[in-house]
Amino acid sequence: MFGIGGGELVLILVVVLMLFGSDKIPEIARTLGKGMAQLKNATNEIKHEIQKGASENGLDVNSLTGGITEEIESAKQSMNNALNPVEFQNPVEEIKEEFENLSGPIKRQM
Structure with a gap:
């Protein structure tokens, strides 16, 4: 914490x-x-006042932060693709399925 x-x-x-004392x-x-x-409550009121003032002046606060959020998601996606490439996932899944098929009759006999 x-x-x-x-x-x-x-x-x-x-x-x-x-x-x-207890x-x-x-x-x-x-x-x-x-x-x-x-x-x-005070922080929520301050946020509301900032958003209200920005909208009165013609600024859209959500559009300002939306671009940052999209960039963060894009960076996360590219990191996931770099760390977990798709071409390695398919052979692993195929080997796992083959192993399950081979060990399936053995498991049923026990």
Whole structure:
């Protein structure tokens, strides 16, 4: 998550439990939850205001980010093609099918 391992998380929870006590932890968790919800709502409002201002000025924010998304997908596709060439996949599948056909009667006898 934030570079924190399981042991470190347990240690942090133990320290929090010792500092605040078991009766305060649910209240703290509720407060943190409400704060995170308010932060999420604020960021959504800011995004909405930016998009609204851009559309009023004649800019389409989706078209600006759409080109980047298409380029990323194109790069992913070319990397997949480079790492998994099609000409190697077909012979592997054929060999797998032949092996299954040969081992099929042996498996049924067991």
